[in-house]
Amino acid sequence: DAEITQSPRHKITETGRQVTLACHQTWNHNNMFWYRQDLGHGLRLIHYSYGVHDTNKGEVSDGYSVSRSNTEDLPLTLESAASSQTSVYFCASSVGAPPQDTQYFGPGTRLTVL
């Protein structure tokens, strides 16, 4: 079955280190998204991509970057991890772009920055 996976599922790192979170989907969806989930805030959009080599900033993009070299993968990089980036990160994908298309979510990565 087609799916969306994230790795690692849990990560502990230190302040200042570079961290990359992987997202892989097998649906051949053009659109991919990264969110962070924090208590009391729901999910907030970090970056999104509407196709290969396309990347765009979301509402909380500072300190994060993404690259899209193929359809299946959208890795999220924290250039220099900060304690404020401790969160749960979700990747999602969709066939069509918002506003009406359903997004399908991965299982999440819990990141702790010490």
Next chain:
Amino acid sequence: AQSVTQLGSHVSVSEGALVLLRCNYSSSVPPYLFWYVQYPNQGLQLLLKYTSAATLVKGINGFEAEFKKSETSFHLTKPSAHMSDAAEYFCAVSGFSGGYNKLIFGAGTRLAVHP
């Protein structure tokens, strides 16, 4: 700009009782509205969505939601709660904001179901 407010961060019901999770939105254009459910240690799963067709939307697991434009609401209901419904529920509105189309999530409501 679009926004979503979920009333009640925690809701507790008895097994077999009515489930009502409240969601109000603001949008300057006709909205697309979604309810997602998140079970412990899992990603979000779509329950149902409103895309300007029927105002009463039926979803999975016996849930439904009614779009009420006059009240700017999209409340989620289920006639009879089951223990397996215990999860966190997110309402989301989709639209153009900040220069791009995006999903805007509410803060979530955690549903507890007790015997």
